[in-house]
Amino acid sequence: MNGTMPRSSLATTADVAVRRTVGSVTTPPAPTTTPLRLPGVMDAEGRVDESRLRMHIFKNGGVSPTERGLVWRFLFGMYPCSSTALERPLLQEQLAVRYQVMKRKWKQMLPDSIRLRLNGTDAELVEAVRYFDQRQAHAQQQDQQEEVRDKLAFLELQAQVLFERVTFDLEELQEAIRIIDKDVPRTDRDLDYYLGEGSGNLLVLRNILITYAAFHPEVSYAQGMNDLCSRFLEVMDSEVDTFWSFSCYMEKFSKDFTADGLHRKIELEAALLKELDPQLYAHLVTDNMESFTFCHRWLLLGFQREFEHSDALRLFEILSCDHLELISQQVERARYQERLASKHSIVPEDNLLTEPQAINTDFTFELFICATILLENRESLLRCRNDVQLIQFTSSLQGTLDLNFTLKKAEEHFYNYCKRSAWDYMNIHCRTRKNKDEHFLYQLRSFFS
Template sequence: MEDLNNASPRPTSGGQTSSAHIHQSDVRFQRGVAPVSSPDLPAARLTLPGVMDAEGRVDESRLRMHIFKNGGVSPSERGLVWRFLFGMYPCSSTALERSLLQEQLVERYRVMKRKWQQFLPSAVRLHLNGTDAELVAAVRYFDQRQAQAKRQTQDQPQEVQDRLAFLELQAQILFERITFDQGELREAIRIIDKDVPRTNRDLSYYQGEGSGNLLVLRDILITYAAFHPDVSYAQGMNDLCSRFLEVLDSEVDTFWSFSCYMEKFSKDFRADGLHRKIELEAALLKELDPPLYAHLVTDNMESFTFCHRWLLLGFQREFEHSDALRLFEILSCDHLELISQQVDRARYQERLARRCSAEDSPKSKLQTINTAFTFELFICAAILLDNREFLLRCRDDVQLIQFTSSLQGTLDLNSTLKKAEHHLYNYCKRCAWDYMNGHCREHKSKDEDFLYQLRSLLVLK
């Protein structure tokens, strides 16, 4: 079965579609009930000062730096920022190009969803047992929304209908050869139908008529599983995708943004990928606190699996909800990549140092920065180190799991960020400073400049 990771359309420079046209096909609802396509964003709001130019192009490095140094973005700009941050909109695209791109994304998603619905018509509707009154109401609200969307589509001007019909034909050709494995897709839908009702319904986004968004979430997850068979669906994806749906408030934009995110992180939902991340967390803690590491790898506590949910869902339940959204975008801005040039420079100087000191100390091994230690691992380490004394009293995995459960919704984000940044800075400093200060002294001023730049990039404002 073909994987569509590379099927996302890119804006074409010749499109002259006005921004007004793209939103004529939108279905408008009150906040908390997701429209099919993007919510209308007036031109006055389509700006990110210092990040976006007059034509709407975004400086990606400035955007990521803006997110990291400000500890996230304001709720008013979050929806727009996430469309760039997670790759739905190319940062190099202009506002005019994104109008055409949006129409392409809408039609492609509709064709994709219709294709699996025609393949498994019995799975179109969520089967209810009648005992969950809220879920029954959610289905009713969802059906009402679908009917309203159909009426509004029929009321569009003929010019718009013709243009969208052409884009629909292109999408049909693109996905014509895609086939599904019926058994695998049915199994994915079975798990999705169990997980979606377990999504956090205490969020205001799923309250009242917003409960219909649970069915929107279901359609997004099934469409993703159908067209990404190598990934399909794994438990936890509903919570992750729900985060996108709440922020973007759009079924189509959520699907494409979630798909772009999963291109990079789908491996975390496979056993080998998450096992690798847990191994890295253990290795980092060994660097930062060898005694605590040694305690946590005793016979009764053989792994760091109690950190599983933290790393899989980006600490979604450990912080207050709005803070969890901020942390997710901070982690997703890949700020460690922003210092990659400085790290590469330090490595180059290290190679020079090795040559300079080869005759004096041929057996010396200089420690290097492990760039596999991502910031989320330092967040996890900061939480562990902050609860060091309690963890040292734990004697088995049951106590560790009880410990992680006790932290839900209790952590302070700003404090945790500062501690994680402090551990990251000290780790980088320890890896580079000793040898820089003792080898190739003629490069000392440059080394100090490197550390100054590193510190300035890591400071949270």
């Protein structure tokens, strides 16, 4: 198996994003004490309509904090949306045992790496280890009192067989652990979740990251994953559930942590800004500035530090619901209707051209969010003359941006981009249909009604 974790068939059903009618993002719904009782989303047996769930997240600007933990378990694929309320506890038991076996395997192979190497000057971290050890001891006592040990023993045997042939590159894993041990102590230490006795959660985060790196050697660990995984741990407050949800997320986005993946995303951001504001684009690609690399952290971590913390969580789930994207069914349907209409138009044969790519479907909504931030700070960016000034300016934005305003403006830029693309399409293909219905524009406009 070359060290690669087998993909669980139990956690794949919810991986595919289904896109439906799009509406504008608004403020989140008020908290509710009943988790995930969303009209039309969950049926009587607990199955979730995935497309409706994603639509609900987008249209309501995220979900309430009381719903978020359960919603994320579906949104990121830990729970298959087709699972029932009766099936999910059984699934959770199996995933819990599998995770414990995986964690135990790397600890047995690298016993010297079980404990975090402490910096003696960091009193909070020393205290975090003490809290963590107390929690572990308490959990072990509870396990010994459980009456279901026989059942869990069978599940553990299954997991051991599943991971028996997994081998590690110990040198690479040790290097990953070295970087993790540097990053974990710097993770969101000012959040309530990591203060006081909660500081032990830093060690939980460490276990998750090492286990992920051990069983995903093709990805291993890269800086920034700690901040991303921390977001899952804070919301779910469960080591096991965080591992599996984070793993499902990384199946789709692990390429963003590679040099090629990040370079590709920065190139796309530059291309989008060139479409929206050629002057600002030209300024940012002058010899004195390294193009758009200052957007690196924004795009890698989903604008985690640019918005107030609760808003950053909302934005993360809005972006993750994949609802307002240029590969959506609505855009494809609108373009298809326009192509059908153009076939019935009278266009001279010498004017028939190969159909252009009227829309760049690689422009994801997060790129429009990034572009919006740049455009809203256009004058300040035009005054920047070098990379140092760029970094200083973008650092000054941390925690200051208004999410609702940014979402509204990003939708406007998205719509205007679609509109210009539609006009370009019609100017090439539909020169004789100036007074006909503009199918593509009409349907795109209906996105925001």
